[in-house]
Amino acid sequence: LTPLAAARRRLLALPHRAAESRAGRRLIYEVRNRRVFSDLYQHDRMLHDRVRVDAYVAGIEKHVRPGDVVADLGTGSGVLAFLAARAGASTVHAIEHGQIIEAAEAGARANGIENVRFHRTHSQRFDPGERVDVLLHEQIGDAAFDERVIDNIADLRDRVLKPGGRILPGRLGLYIAPVELDEPFRGPYAWQQTDLHGLDFSALRSLAPAQGHGYRYRLFRPFPLGRILAEPEPVAIVDLHTARPGDLPTTFTYERPVTTAGKLDGFCVWFAAWFDDDLSFTSSPLDPPTSWATPLLRVATRSVAAGDTLRFELRAGDLAAPETWDWDD
Ligand SMILES: C[S@@+](CC[C@H](N)C(=O)[O-])C[C@H]1O[C@@H](n2cnc3c(N)ncnc32)[C@H](O)[C@@H]1O
Secondary structure (H helix, E strand, C coil): CCHHHHHHHHHHHHHHHHCCCHHHHHHHHHHHHHHHCCCHHHHHHHHHCHHHHHHHHHHHHHHCCCCCEEEEECCCCCHHHHHHHHCCCCEEEEEECCCHHHHHHHHHHHCCCCCEEEEECCHHHCCCCCCEEEEEECCCECCECCCCHHHHHHHHHHHHEEEEEEEECCEEEEEEEEEEECHHHCCCCHHHCCCECCECCHHHHHHHHHCCHHHCEEEECCCCEEEECCCCEEEEEEECCCCCCCCCCCEEEEEEECCCCEEEEEEEEEEEEEEECCEEEECCCCCCCCCCCEEEEEEEEEEECCCCEEEEEEEECCCCCHHHEECCC
């Protein structure tokens, strides 16, 4: 290897080396998050998602009281801050680390909303100079915790929220269920194609171990659900009023009897978010579609019969970082 080629190889390996540590993953996430949400299309999708918007309208109208001081973590287009202002908040601190905040400021002016104060900063550097009554957020990832919600909410809660203050939504759950995909979307591994018009592709299996994480962690939007083969189970349900970074489980075992015979294509993952015991929303593929993608943890497709026991172990270096998840076929 020439010194130049060796330097190039070290440079190319940097993102992989960084992703091995929690701090490195966090850094990669922050850079990517700021870039993703600078794309107006993301805000198109989120504002167009009636399940999401209607749930927040209901949650904010129910839980933000006249005179409350509110902090909106990751204000984006400003929608949640505007709703809180309309619900009677005396001041809303709208925090946003991306340039979308400029559009949100213009939006507040266009809507005649004067009591939203905009802070262009990362939430962990935000200091409002006062304690707040309510922490508002939509920091929910496709796999619930993967937008670093626990790190960021725990930081704000401990520094900025009044004792007994409210977090909206305050509880988050991550679910998993074995599924068969809808026929046109069924995707056995290429190496499982042993008789494609008489051709056998099982030789491709040798390439599988070298594939990146996305080969087995597939995102669908909307999710092409054929059927759920056994009861869903929560991997984790977290109360953000008390959760601390590091609280999430790192292994989870799913073990359930098959209730509906079919082809097991993998385990699909979704979240539920609660404003209170009666008010929640979910990205479950059993409910109306939302702007969230639904991850599928692929396994080698196989037939299962009603009454079979399905066992699946999820091993997560960090449950908030799906790129650290691993499971057997
Ligand atoms: C999923 S979007 C939600 C936007 C808006 N609240 C809504 O409901 O439409 C999350 C927003 O939070 C911002 N964000 C993420 N983490 C942040 C942090 N730690 N500090 C400040 N802004 C953050 C992103 O740039 C993005 O605009």
